[in-house]
Amino acid sequence: MITYQSYRSGDEQLIVNLWNDCLPQDPMTKKRFRHLVLLDANFDPEGMRLAFDEGKLIGCVYAVRRKLPMYGTDLEPDNGWIPFFFVHLEYRNEGVADQLFQEAYDFLKKHGRKQVFFASYAPNYILPGVDEASYPEAFQFLKKQGFETQYSPVAMDKSIVGFTRAPEVTALKEKRDREGYSFSAARDQDLYEVISFASEKFNPDWGRAIREGILQGLPLERILIAREQHKLVGFCLYGGYEGIPERFGPFGVDPEQQGKGLGKILLQECLFAMRSEGLHTAWFLWTGETTTAGHLYKKAGFNITRKFHVMKQHL
Known part of the structure; x- marks a missing residue:
């Protein structure tokens, strides 16, 4: 029987293990998870929705809203974010992700959020958005959920040997x-x-x-x-x-x-x-491919290594 709940103390290793099974291009460690998620000033356990099948973690969606202003007093009261999600391969297309996302939406709406972004959250973002080439199923799922692409930043690398x-x-x-x-x-x-x-x-x-x-x-x-x-x-x-x-x-x-x-x-x-x-290498995760900065990087010998889609849905 599949059950759904929020994050509880002690779930960390289960989350990291499933993360690494589901997101092989972007593996996680317990230390990074601790620093980027658990110690984030905006972290709320209720926003991390988990699915279990007889005690086995099979899915995770993380929703977050700003509790601490990024600058000045702006709490961006209309905005929420989903920085990451993943579902065990054997449980995809069975409604698990749909239920987790609905619970994430409910969490954000309860706190007055009117729109949700994937995944341009700051601070402590993992990736700028969804990498369609690496995770085509995730991109298609987000589109079916009603997310629309806002822009598509790129990651670049350069050998400096x-x-x-x-x-x-x-x-x-x-x-x-x-x-x-x-x-x-x-x-x-x-x-x-x-x-x-x-x-x-x-x-x-x-x-x-x-x-x-x-x-x-x-x-x-x-x-x-x-x-x-x-x-x-x-x-x-x-x-x-x-x-x-x-x-x-x-x-x-x-x-x-x-x-x-x-x-x-x-x-x-x-x-x-x-x-x-x-x-030996210089790299970064986020710039506009056709911006002034993007052109500068290309002229300096940087090559595009990944492309992401920042997406948005109205709640």
Whole structure:
């Protein structure tokens, strides 16, 4: 007999085991599950819906709403998220996922949510959205549930074995230096400004990632900044997410300063710093393929490795 309930203490290993059986392209560890889910300030056990068959875990859907504002006082009261779901292979197409999703919707509606996203949740998102190539059944299921694709970000990787600075970018950096720009590693005195700049100019989650990365031991020399005279105009870093050195980002240049090649310079300096540490690869999970950043990455030799669909449904 199949029963449904919310997460209870002690379910963690069962969830991780089933996760790894169902999502082979994106395996999980107990430590990552603890940090990304259980210790998330927005975690609510009621939102994690589980299906059991005679004590055997066969399905999981995780629904979450914001209890702690990402920035300022904004709790995004209309929004809910489903960051992940999975069902045992032997129980698919038998209504288990439908029931779990209905319980997830009920949880979100009880808290006043009017729309639900898969899976663009911050902080602590696992993946930006559903990877149709890796999980075609999941993508089709979400469409049948009424989710519609909002946009499709891509993940990119670049081998930095043998990386050297491009002469034309080095020449551009020298030109910008003469014009009053400077490029350097961040110091303590820069941190408040960098975090505020990232949050206000781009995304509050970027500021959070920088702050938490430093608290978890991110070396300041992995944060590079650009200034025009004394004004901060750009930054990039690596190793900020989950302490993974080869994970690049976040990265941004003041929109008012774009067109001057500052992003190109910061990216090259960052890749050089990564290679200087002996790293072999730079990668990130989320950018728009046709955006300015996407074109910059492609020109720098990054290749698309995965594509995701961020999806949305009105409750």
